Amino acid sequence: MPDNPDRRPWGDVPGDAVPGDAVPGESGPNRTDIPDVSNQMDEMGEMVEMDEMNAPDAPGAPVSLTIPSAAAGQRLDRVLGLVFPGLGLRRLRRVFAENEVTVDGRARQAAFRVRAGAEVRVRLRPGVVRPGTGAVPAGLAVLAQGADYGAVDKPGGLATASIGPGGQESLEDHLGGLFPGREPVLLGRLDTATSGIVAVAFSPEAVRQFRLAEDRGEAEKTYLAVVQGRIEAPFTTARELDTAHRVKTRVRDRDTDDPLRRTAVTPLGHDPGTGLTLVRAVIAKGARHQIRAHLAAMGHPILGDALYGNASEGGGRLFLHHARIIFPGFTAVSNPPWSRPGGGSVLGIGPGVEQALDDVVLANEIGS
Numbered sequence: 001m002p003d004n005p006d007r008r009p010w011g012d013v014p015g016d017a018v019p020g021d022a023v024p025g026e027s028g029p030n031r032t033d034i035p036d037v038s039n040q041m042d043e044m045g046e047m048v049e050m051d052e053m054n055a056p057d058a059p060g061a062p063v064s065l066t067i068p069s070a071a072a073g074q075r076l077d078r079v080l081g082l083v084f085p086g087l088g089l090r091r092l093r094r095v096f097a098e099n100e101v102t103v104d105g106r107a108r109q110a111a112f113r114v115r116a117g118a119e120v121r122v123r124l125r126p127g128v129v130r131p132g133t134g135a136v137p138a139g140l141a142v143l144a145q146g147a148d149y150g151a152v153d154k155p156g157g158l159a160t161a162s163i164g165p166g167g168q169e170s171l172e173d174h175l176g177g178l179f180p181g182r183e184p185v186l187l188g189r190l191d192t193a194t195s196g197i198v199a200v201a202f203s204p205e206a207v208r209q210f211r212l213a214e215d216r217g218e219a220e221k222t223y224l225a226v227v228q229g230r231i232e233a234p235f236t237t238a239r240e241l242d243t244a245h246r247v248k249t250r251v252r253d254r255d256t257d258d259p260l261r262r263t264a265v266t267p268l269g270h271d272p273g274t275g276l277t278l279v280r281a282v283i284a285k286g287a288r289h290q291i292r293a294h295l296a297a298m299g300h301p302i303l304g305d306a307l308y309g310n311a312s313e314g315g316g317r318l319f320l321h322h323a324r325i326i327f328p329g330f331t332a333v334s335n336p337p338w339s340r341p342g343g344g345s346v347l348g349i350g351p352g353v354e355q356a357l358d359d360v361v362l363a364n365e366i367g368s
Helices: 028-032 038-047 076-083 089-098 172-178 204-215 290-297 351-362
Strands: 048-050 063-066 099-103 119-124 141-145 149-154 195-201 220-228 235-237 239-242 250-255 263-271 276-283 320-327 330-333
Touching (some): 141 330, 195 330, 220 290, 239 290
Antiparallel strands (some): 099 119, 220 276, 263 276
16 A cells, blocks of 8 residues: 555555465465364473573574474474464464574475474574564554454554565564454555554454455545645545556546545645645545545645655655544544644644644544
8 A cells, every 4th residue: 555554566465365375385275185283282382492482472582392293294384383373374484584494404494394203493594683573663553453353553654564584674563562362464554654544354254354345335544634735625536547567656637437446635724824735535445655646646745745746845754644444343543643632733834734633633523
């Protein structure tokens, strides 16, 4: 997404493939041939010798273990899944990318079949720093959680999804700490510069139900943005977006036939001195940069948008915030970071916009 919580580029948004998730190199049919040894967890646990760790959720300090007879013939990744029960399959893959995993002193990959009595050791690769193991970034917090879904408030400047070793710190790196004992899966992404709600699901079935709700138009995502110029009246734009292989989304001259790719914009307040307008933008499913591209194409780029407007005018901040998400069984709300709890803006966006922001936030009227 970069600007909304539902971008799914190249089918690789965490959660899109969760219901049928598989470890690389392990197809669905092959997985059924592997005996389930989860009931042997107690025996496995007794054999694990840990350095400065106790029942780890993820590798940190070096870990060594001796393979018990119950796990003989198992894939190495399945064995490590028992050792690190806090990891889902997707995060378990990163163990092999970020760590040296050896069996009897030789480097092995996920599909290697272990033998009883083999010595397995997991150690962080030299030079790799595990993100998400330190302090939680300022502004990153859990907004809501229930049996099936949760929501996190992401600060601007923090990436949503992890891109692996060597990549920048991300919200995804901290999900385990934010939701201990659960396996949260991202339901969408925000651009790094965009702040606000990122929803997660806690099971493959919850992911599936969310996708179905999106496709039926039952998900509503509301953003607040400060834009250039005056908008006199509400409007909806359905201009078709070309996102294929482009860093910048191109807005075509024709409308899309897809009712889920429209952006409904409502002006909330204007400041004549700065020429800025506070708007509410509502989408259903969305495409990459949908809100940013649509507003810019209508002559109202978002304040601070380096790609579609002028970054120098935002003081280093993109004034786009995902403020509310509603879908069957779940609602989450987040106030923009450019407002104070007691009212008033923390930035000089003009008294007209600041008053409108106060009215929306203090009256709890983020939605339409």
